[in-house]
Structures are given as C-alpha cells and as structure tokens.
Amino acid sequence: MTETAARLLQLLSLLQTRREWTGPELADRLGVTVRTVRRDIERLRELEYPVHASLGSVGGYRLEAGTDLPPLLLDDEEAVAITLGLRSAAQGSVAGIEESAARALVKLQQVLPSRLRGRVDAIDSATVSMGGPAAGPRVDPETLVVLAAAARDGERIRFHYHAKDDTESKRFAEPHSLVSAGRRWYLVAWDVDRADWRTFRVDRIDTPFPTGVRCAPRELPAADAAAFVTSQLARSRPTHSVVFLVHTSAEQLAEIFRVRPDEVEPIDDRSCLIRTSADSLEWIALRIAHLGVEFEVKEPPEMKRLLHDVGAKLIRAAGEPDAASAAPLLRR
Numbered sequence: 001m002t003e004t005a006a007r008l009l010q011l012l013s014l015l016q017t018r019r020e021w022t023g024p025e026l027a028d029r030l031g032v033t034v035r036t037v038r039r040d041i042e043r044l045r046e047l048e049y050p051v052h053a054s055l056g057s058v059g060g061y062r063l064e065a066g067t068d069l070p071p072l073l074l075d076d077e078e079a080v081a082i083t084l085g086l087r088s089a090a091q092g093s094v095a096g097i098e099e100s101a102a103r104a105l106v107k108l109q110q111v112l113p114s115r116l117r118g119r120v121d122a123i124d125s126a127t128v129s130m131g132g133p134a135a136g137p138r139v140d141p142e143t144l145v146v147l148a149a150a151a152r153d154g155e156r157i158r159f160h161y162h163a164k165d166d167t168e169s170k171r172f173a174e175p176h177s178l179v180s181a182g183r184r185w186y187l188v189a190w191d192v193d194r195a196d197w198r199t200f201r202v203d204r205i206d207t208p209f210p211t212g213v214r215c216a217p218r219e220l221p222a223a224d225a226a227a228f229v230t231s232q233l234a235r236s237r238p239t240h241s242v243v244f245l246v247h248t249s250a251e252q253l254a255e256i257f258r259v260r261p262d263e264v265e266p267i268d269d270r271s272c273l274i275r276t277s278a279d280s281l282e283w284i285a286l287r288i289a290h291l292g293v294e295f296e297v298k299e300p301p302e303m304k305r306l307l308h309d310v311g312a313k314l315i316r317a318a319g320e321p322d323a324a325s326a327a328p329l330l331r332r
Contacts, residue, residue, distance in 0.1 A: 137203035159208035177225035
C-alpha cells in the first residue's frame, strides 16, 4: 500500500470516529500539513465520500450521510465488538432489528480474517444463553440513534416522556449517555427546565428530535453514567424497615443472616435485635424465615400480617400431614 493510500484510509477512519474535525487537528493526527489534508479531502470526494467543509474560525471537516453507505474502516477490536454486538442484537431488546442484525452478521462474518473469527468463536462458545423471549420493554431503534447522536455531539433535544403513572410531559434535555441494563435502556441527561440531572427510561421516550443547539459538557455527579443510574433506581424504590427479636446470639446471627454489624444489637448471649431494610417486605420475610431460629416481629405491624398470610398459605399448600410424615415432627 502506498503512503498516500494508507494516509487516506487513516483520514477516513478519523472522519468516521467524530462528528467534526478541524484542519489543524487532522494534520496533527496524520503528521502532515493542513494543505496536504485539503488535498486528501479532495481525493476522498473524488471517491464519492461526502466530506463537507465548513468555513470560519471554528470550521472543519465532516463526513456526512450520502446516497449510498460508504465502506467502513474497522480495527480488530471494533470488528470483534461489532460481530458480538450483532449476535446479541439478533436476540435483543431493540424492536424490529433482529432480522437486519442477522443479515449484517452474515456479511461481516464472510469477510472476517481467520484470526478475528477465532476470537469471536472463542467468546461465543464460552457464552451460554438462557434462551426464550426475555421479559421487559422493547425500545425503538430510531429513538436510540437520535439520543446517541445528541449525546455524542453535545446537542440539546426535546421529547415527550411518559412517566410510570402514565402522565405525559414535554422535556428539554442535554443527553449525556445511554445505559443498557439488560433489556432496559436508560438515558442520563441534564434536564434544562428542572436544572438537574435525570434518568429517563428510553422505552417511555416518544418523538425525540434534536434542536440544533449545542451545549457545553457537564460533569456528572457520579463515577460514570452506570453508577448514576444505579443510584437513581435505588432512590426511587420504596424502603421498608423491620425490627426482629431473634433468639440467637448476635455473632451467630451475623454469620447466617449476612447483615452489617450496625444492624444487630446484642441483648444477651441467646438473643439480639436486628434492624434491617429492603425495598420489599416479602423479601425480608423470606430471608428471616430461612434462619432456622425462633424470632419475633417487633415492628412494623405490616410484617406481622404478611407472615401470618404467608404461613397460612404454606399450611394450605402442605395439606394435612399423614401419620408417617408427622411422626418425625412429633418426636422433636
């Protein structure tokens, strides 16, 4: 490959990774002069790559959408990532792209070098799918594209949002990141009208459209977008606090119940109090029922009623014990 051809491929690769580059930026990356960059841009245009140039002090070069899809340049890591992503998309949570993902996967696998095909097959052979349709909402692929582009380009968007209680609102936001959590997608964005960070379920976002207004990057109040979504979801869940009197020592309880030291209050060497919380009383009831020790509910009253209802349900499910099954219980 000639030096010029190699440089053109490198230039094309750079144009595909970012919305816009200035001439000096490209020249610095390629190790050439700005004049050489201009000549290379013209060569790409002759090859029918739609490279747009904007004038002025903040002008630059942008690879725009054309009438046909030009060849994409992928490095080894990108090719492996796209192949695995297409395999996942063929069974994924984005509505209507399964068949398209499967067709694209066939085309990509036909041209994968053997060294990359081996890496993909190794990962795929070590991955086990549970199979069957997974539960959860499905999102519109076009919505994902609009949101991702706005986050990449630092552009404000407007959209309609359907809340959990079915109320609808119009939102004006600065997208930061998209977070995939299983079959759910979340948009992390700065809500302009509320002047605060927000997390939006993407399947509840309707008709997003970019405004053309650019915005400066904002610092997210978390280590990353995934950590922010996790913290927001935890805050949105209701928390139930329960206090039990447990007839075992605090040391034994800490071993079998997996609680923090500050959740246990020793009374004596045969009893202690435990104060715990969770987003579900049912989950706490199941945990405490598996302790294998006697306990009493101190608060709240709702836990007493729940245990009574669960106990009655279990007794009904078990039915009347016969003599053979009841004998071991009577001898205890």
